[in-house]
Amino acid sequence: MEMLTGWGMANRARSTVYRPLNAEEVAASITEAVEKGLSVAARGGGLSYGDAALNQGGAVLDLRGLNRILELDPHRGVVRAEAGVTIEALWASALPHGWWPAVVPGTMKATLGGCVAMNVHGKNHVGAGAVGRWVQGLGLVTGNGEERRLDRGVVAEDSDVWSLGVDDVVGAQGLTGTITDVTLSLRRVHSGFLDVEGRPTSSLEETFEALDRGAREADYVVAWIDCTGSKPGRGVIHSAWYLPPDHQLSGQAMDAEAQRLPSRLAGVLPRRHAWMALRPLTNGPGIRTLNAGKYVTARAGGVRRYRQTHAAFHFLLDYMPGWKRAYGADGLLQYQLFVPGDAARDAFAAVLAQQRSSGVRSFLGVMKRHTPEEGAAGYPLDGYSLALDFAVGRGEHYVRLMRLLRSLDQIGRDHGARVYAAKDAVSVGRLPGRRDRVFSSNLVRRWERGAHRGVPGSRS
Amino acid sequence: MKHVVLVGATDGIGKALARVYLDRSWRVALLGRDEGKVDAVVGELGSEFPSETIVGGVLDVARDGDVVPSLERALAALGQMDLLVYCAGVMEAGVSGTRRMVDVNFIGAVHVLSWGADYFVEAGKGRLAAIGSVAGDRGRKGNPIYGATKAALHQYLEGLRHALHGAGVGVSVIKPGWVRTRMLGDVPGFPPSIAASKAAEIIVRGLDRGRDVFYVPGWWWVVSSALRLMPRPLFKRIAPP
Ligand SMILES: Cc1cc2nc3c(=O)[nH]c(=O)nc-3n(C[C@H](O)[C@H](O)[C@H](O)COP(=O)(O)OP(=O)(O)OC[C@H]3O[C@@H](n4cnc5c(N)ncnc54)[C@H](O)[C@@H]3O)c2cc1C
Ligand SMILES: NC(=O)c1ccc[n+]([C@@H]2O[C@H](COP(=O)([O-])OP(=O)(O)OC[C@H]3O[C@@H](n4cnc5c(N)ncnc54)[C@H](OP(=O)(O)O)[C@@H]3O)[C@@H](O)[C@H]2O)c1
Numbered sequence: 001m002e003m004l005t006g007w008g009m010a011n012r013a014r015s016t017v018y019r020p021l022n023a024e025e026v027a028a029s030i031t032e033a034v035e036k037g038l039s040v041a042a043r044g045g046g047l048s049y050g051d052a053a054l055n056q057g058g059a060v061l062d063l064r065g066l067n068r069i070l071e072l073d074p075h076r077g078v079v080r081a082e083a084g085v086t087i088e089a090l091w092a093s094a095l096p097h098g099w100w101p102a103v104v105p106g107t108m109k110a111t112l113g114g115c116v117a118m119n120v121h122g123k124n125h126v127g128a129g130a131v132g133r134w135v136q137g138l139g140l141v142t143g144n145g146e147e148r149r150l151d152r153g154v155v156a157e158d159s160d161v162w163s164l165g166v167d168d169v170v171g172a173q174g175l176t177g178t179i180t181d182v183t184l185s186l187r188r189v190h191s192g193f194l195d196v197e198g199r200p201t202s203s204l205e206e207t208f209e210a211l212d213r214g215a216r217e218a219d220y221v222v223a224w225i226d227c228t229g230s231k232p233g234r235g236v237i238h239s240a241w242y243l244p245p246d247h248q249l250s251g252q253a254m255d256a257e258a259q260r261l262p263s264r265l266a267g268v269l270p271r272r273h274a275w276m277a278l279r280p281l282t283n284g285p286g287i288r289t290l291n292a293g294k295y296v297t298a299r300a301g302g303v304r305r306y307r308q309t310h311a312a313f314h315f316l317l318d319y320m321p322g323w324k325r326a327y328g329a330d331g332l333l334q335y336q337l338f339v340p341g342d343a344a345r346d347a348f349a350a351v352l353a354q355q356r357s358s359g360v361r362s363f364l365g366v367m368k369r370h371t372p373e374e375g376a377a378g379y380p381l382d383g384y385s386l387a388l389d390f391a392v393g394r395g396e397h398y399v400r401l402m403r404l405l406r407s408l409d410q411i412g413r414d415h416g417a418r419v420y421a422a423k424d425a426v427s428v429g430r431l432p433g434r435r436d437r438v439f440s441s442n443l444v445r446r447w448e449r450g451a452h453r454g455v456p457g458s459r460s
Numbered sequence: 461m462k463h464v465v466l467v468g469a470t471d472g473i474g475k476a477l478a479r480v481y482l483d484r485s486w487r488v489a490l491l492g493r494d495e496g497k498v499d500a501v502v503g504e505l506g507s508e509f510p511s512e513t514i515v516g517g518v519l520d521v522a523r524d525g526d527v528v529p530s531l532e533r534a535l536a537a538l539g540q541m542d543l544l545v546y547c548a549g550v551m552e553a554g555v556s557g558t559r560r561m562v563d564v565n566f567i568g569a570v571h572v573l574s575w576g577a578d579y580f581v582e583a584g585k586g587r588l589a590a591i592g593s594v595a596g597d598r599g600r601k602g603n604p605i606y607g608a609t610k611a612a613l614h615q616y617l618e619g620l621r622h623a624l625h626g627a628g629v630g631v632s633v634i635k636p637g638w639v640r641t642r643m644l645g646d647v648p649g650f651p652p653s654i655a656a657s658k659a660a661e662i663i664v665r666g667l668d669r670g671r672d673v674f675y676v677p678g679w680w681w682v683v684s685s686a687l688r689l690m691p692r693p694l695f696k697r698i699a700p701p
Contacts, residue, residue, distance in 0.1 A: 057532055
């Protein structure tokens with residue numbers, strides 16, 4: 001038995017951990033766990049914030065040992081890689097050939113299997129879809145220990161109701177089987193750099209409009225918003241564009257070394273210790289100062305245009321290892337709600353107002369634009385997401401936080417919000433319709449209990 | 461999210477603790493020896509706090525072999541554990557109740573808390589707690605056997621605290637005075653006694669603050685210290701109950 005934690009450090013579970021190195025060992029591990037009467041959860045990088053990759057009292061398959069890139073077609077931009085390959089390893093081997101993963105989450109430590117199982121999105125959800133759209137096929141081990149190959153466009157011969165398609169696996173949280181390898185289409189890029197623009201907005205309404213514009217006109221767009229100031233919802237919109245083939249920076253920074261950030265942020269603070277500088281800022285006045293400061297800097301500078309490498313634009317947080325420790329020993333959680341387009345303005349205004357009056361401060365607010373997806377993930381819809389990070393804390397802080405989150409759940413329910421399993425630790429979302437009972441997780445049991453109580457979207 | 465496992469919590473102080481923790485949005489696992497009573501209490505608290513999480517489990521702490529499997533089942537349902545409070549206790553009159561009291565007040569506590577210690581050491585954090593009693597601070601004429609089981613529990617917890625200190629795991633001894641539960645009997649007006657709900661609030665506050673040893677309510681510390689410091693000849697003459 002081994003103790004594993006969720007990425008936010010507020011969730012943990014003790015499990016029998018298997019570390020298979022290939023598909024056969026995955027099958028053997030599942031079979032052995034089932035014989036012992038254990039439920040099975042897959043785990044990639046363990047970067048889900050809450051309890052999705054945890055399985056108290058059951059088995060966990062740590063898939064990081066399946067880490068080989070099996071095939072990379074440099075002409076067609078198609079890669080076949082094992083499920084434990086990280087996004088980092090993937091882009092590092094694809095970029096020199098002029099390819100980049102079309103969809104990447106905000107951390108490159110996530111694995112391919114974990115990304116497909118959650119159907120992750122990037123800052124280009126509307127333009128590029130979620131990762132599942134780029135999956136051509138995959139290898140899967142089902143609950144009975146059987147190895148299967150699933151391919152897009154190939155209809156299974158048996159019209160048997162239990163035949164699985166790629167979209168029964170995409171976003172299914174590993175509940176239809178454990179992914180052992182993924183065949184993924186990549187996106188052509190001509191430079192290791194992106195054109196980036198930072199533009200301040202002065203109200204929530206403006207932030208919404210800027211996100212819509214960005215989703216139409218830019219290749220990537222994301223909004224950082226001020227949750228604390230006198231005008232909650234004002235913020236900074238970051239948009240980014242790929243460089244055209246004839247650009248002077250074409251062919252530049254096309255390898256991993258050139259993509260990496262310098263090891264000292266701002267040249268002074270060693271990255272490893274940077275989180276300590278954040279710590280005093282995670283209390284109330286500190287957060288306000290930081291948020292206002294960030295906003296004022298952006299405002300004063302007006303529109304800022306600059307170049308960033310792909311890695312710096314997408315994975316900034318990865319370059320500050322340990323930043324989450326600024327949230328203290330009790331860890332952090334991210335509350336992210338996905339709300340349909342027509343309801344989002346009301347919902348987010350209510351969320352920010354509630355948050356401001358609760359006495360619990362969010363350190364970071366991030367908004368994105370989204371679109372519906374095939375597959376089993378319960379979160380994608382035509383609308384927007386708002387993500388707020390909170391220190392879990394203890395004592396009265398914890399109690400106030402939980403009261404706040406319960407009222408945010410209510411706002412969510414009133415506005416048709418969806419929950420994203422990759423972030424969730426406190427709400428109840430939709431589980432995939434099809435699943436094999438061999439597979440489970442702490443999150444799955446928690447959501448089942450919530451659904452059973454007849455309060456979808458409630459806290460648990 | 462905070463998760464508490466309450467053992468022997470179908471009545472009295474334990475049940476009151478469950479209520480306070482649910483009110484504070486902790487997720488609660490409540491274990492008791494009688495399945496019917498567990499179901500009834502979980503049902504009652506569940507409808508009182510519809511948006512909170514409470515899971516039940518059957519455990520008779522006097523049955524050594526049942527302890528670990530039953531706790532593991534409850535933990536799988538709850539998900540995790542940040543705090544474990546041992547609330548089970550019995551007070552019986554006369555020598556015939558000795559085995560029972562030793563089993564529930566002491567041996568059961570050792571089995572439950574050892575399991576909890578193991579989990580928390582791996583987690584590198586967490587807190588173990590048990591309800592002792594002012595009756596365990598000094599030998600008293602009222603029920604010397606009950607007092608002895610509580611004294612044993614105190615001593616065990618102190619040793620455990622020292623053993624776990626380096627592992628980041630806290631150990632709390634809760635020492636109530638008189639609390640109006642079934643155990644105290646039908647003395648509703650008994651002057652210095654407090655309601656179980658009040659005791660539970662004081663206990664939650666003490667545990668939140670990570671206190672090693674605390675009295676419920678706090679003024680019992682004064683009484684107990686006076687009794688502990690009292691010279692033996694005087695103690696004999698006064699002989700508090
Ligand atoms: C800093 C940060 C930023 C993030 N930004 C984003 C973002 O922008 N967009 C976004 O969508 N997400 C984002 N996330 C969430 C993250 O991308 C997802 O949680 C992703 O699933 C993590 O991948 P992983 O390999 O760590 O999977 P894990 O967290 O280990 O597992 C995730 C889920 O997938 C299942 N699983 C894992 N591997 C397999 C497999 N091989 N077969 C079957 N099931 C499997 C697990 O059982 C679990 O249910 C972010 C997370 C962090 C920490
Ligand atoms: N009341 C006081 O004045 C006072 C003072 C000091 C210390 N204490 C201590 O406080 C603790 C709680 O007592 P209380 O006042 O709340 O008394 P209570 O109302 O009698 O509750 C005792 C609890 O222990 C449970 N229990 C007994 N034997 C058990 C077993 N074998 N397995 C599992 N659970 C068992 C009981 O279960 P059932 O519900 O099934 O009976 C009940 O839930 C005890 O340790 C007691 O010694 C009480």
